[in-house]
Amino acid sequence: MKHIKLRILCIIWASVLMIFAVFVGVINLIVPSHFEKEAINALEYEMEYIDKVKESDGDSESMEDEEYYGTFLSGNIRFIDFYDEGYSVSDSLDKKTEVNSSEQNDEAEIRKQYSINDLKNGDIKTFQTDRGYYVLVKYYDAFTLDGTYQSTVMYINIQPLVNYMRSLNWLFAIIFVAVMAVMTLIGYKLGRTIEEDQETNRKFFQNSSHELKTPLMAIQGYAEGIQEGVVDIPSSAEIIIHESEKMTDMIDGMLSISKIDANQLTLNFTTSDLREILYDSLRCVEPIQQQKNITITPLFTEDPVWIHCDETQLSRVFVNVLMNGIRHCNSTVVITCTTEEKEAVVRVSDDGNGIAQEDLPHIFDRFYTGTNGSTGIGLALSREILNLHKGSIKAYNEVGAVFEIRLPISKN
Known part of the structure; x- marks a missing residue:
């Protein structure tokens, strides 16, 4: 399949862009609606509480159990008191008095949209202007100086909250660019x-x-x-x-x-003496050794070297490496088995011409064709089997070629 990188990148870009668009759409559409519902809940709670206060008729004992808890937006509620003539309290105040300018602007917007006679008591209204996003309700307030009822509008301007959430679009855009960059890098590597x-x-x-x-x-x-x-x-x-x-x-x-x-090779692990596996491997290559008149010298430690392994597969590794030494040596192959700290170390060296320097990095590639022909699949398979045993293999040159195999020593 051609152009896999480009296809993967296109899929990633489309997916991230779609997720970002959906997320921003949710933020910009659903969040304002959520704030509107919260504002309605706050106004309804406020009216219910005021009604309970009215019913108590100032009786402190009956109000003891009526604690004011409020809701998420209860602290944002503002009031506009109207006289019978329809003028608000702020109309009658002197300009020198401290009246919040934003509240005056809110009041002007609300009065521009509705007159006091347009509103029904307890009917919650919602409207938007260039300056605000208002949720309001009219009710009759009994808390006046002369004790008479007076029309009052309770409102919440949720526009600052909506603006704040929309201002986060820049942050989301930065996050989007960062995520896109990271996903592009991951997609390219994949x-x-x-x-x-x-x-x-x-x-x-x-x-x-x-x-x-x-x-x-x-x-x-x-x-x-x-x-x-x-x-x-x-x-x-x-x-x-x-x-x-x-x-x-x-x-x-x-x-x-x-x-x-395909992760389908089943290994039967047992605790075995590595020296015995090496002796079995030497017996396997003995016919070829005798046919080519090659001398193989084993130099093993006297003490057992216990490892946790699949004997059949590990013997396959040693046979492959020994056969490689027999093919490329002049007359002698030496195999040693020692221990270094927590590892068993097996070295197979020959007296041949060694491995060409340019071939060393690829000696374990499958069917690698170097200066001395194809390496086949034996060495590549050996490395894969050793990886399954948490071991390693490397090749380097001394007198001839040396293959060094390391395996973890069994704890038991």
């Missing part, structure tokens, strides 16, 4: 990782096809030679068997790699 994995898989299948084709061509060639009677049958059969075994090992390795990639 897309690049996917593209690299796909490229690795493409090369894996391409190289595995090439690697499998080589023994298949040999098998086919000798089989046709036997059919036509132009080759020696026993030697041809031996080559066919050898190439078949080589191909079987390669297929087993690819299947194991695939299982590891």
Whole structure:
């Protein structure tokens, strides 16, 4: 799939933008409605409390149980008292008296929208202007100097609260840009990782096809030679068997790699002496060793080296590394087993020409083709198996090539 990074980034941008739009929409649409409901609740609570005060008729004993709790916006309630002529209290005050200018502006806006006769007692109204967002109600106030009822408008201007919430849009925009930047970085890295994995898989299948084709061509060639009677049958059969075994090992390795990639490789862990696993591995490569007349020298510690491992899979690792040493040595391979602090250390060294410097970083890549040909899949599989054992493997040069394997020592 091409342009994966771009596709992932487009999905991320669209998703973040949609979430931001929904969030800001909620803030700018639902929050004002919420404040309006809170203002209505505050006015209703205030009217109920005033009615209870009226019913008590100044009786302090009957008001003892009537505590004033208020609501979220009760502290924002303002009052406009009207005379019978329709003028407000502020109209009759001298200009030198301290009257809050914002309250005067609110009163002017309310009187511009409604006359006192337009309002019904107890009927809550809501309206918006350029200066305010008002929730108001008219009721009759008994608390006058002469004891008569007088028209009073109770109101809350929720515009400052709405403006404050809308002012947070700048903060949300900054957060949006920051989130977009972080998600873009994550998406880019994710897309690049996917593209690299796909490229690795493409090369894996391409190289595995090439690697499998080589023994298949040999098998086919000798089989046709036997059919036509132009080759020696026993030697041809031996080559066919050898190439078949080589191909079987390669297929087993690819299947194991695939299982590891899919987290489907089951390991049967037991506590084992690492030296015994190494001796078993040496016995496995003994036929090839004798055939090539190679000397393998084991140098193991005298004390048991207990590790928690899957013996079969770990033996597979050591066989792969030993076979690599046998293929590239001149005459000698040395395998050592020691302990360093909490780790068991196995080193397999040969007296060959070593690993080319440019090949060292890629020696454990699958089917890496270096100066000495393809590395196949054995070393790559070995690294994956060791990772499952919380171990490690690295390669470097001394006299020849050295492969160093480290495994945690068992606590038991």
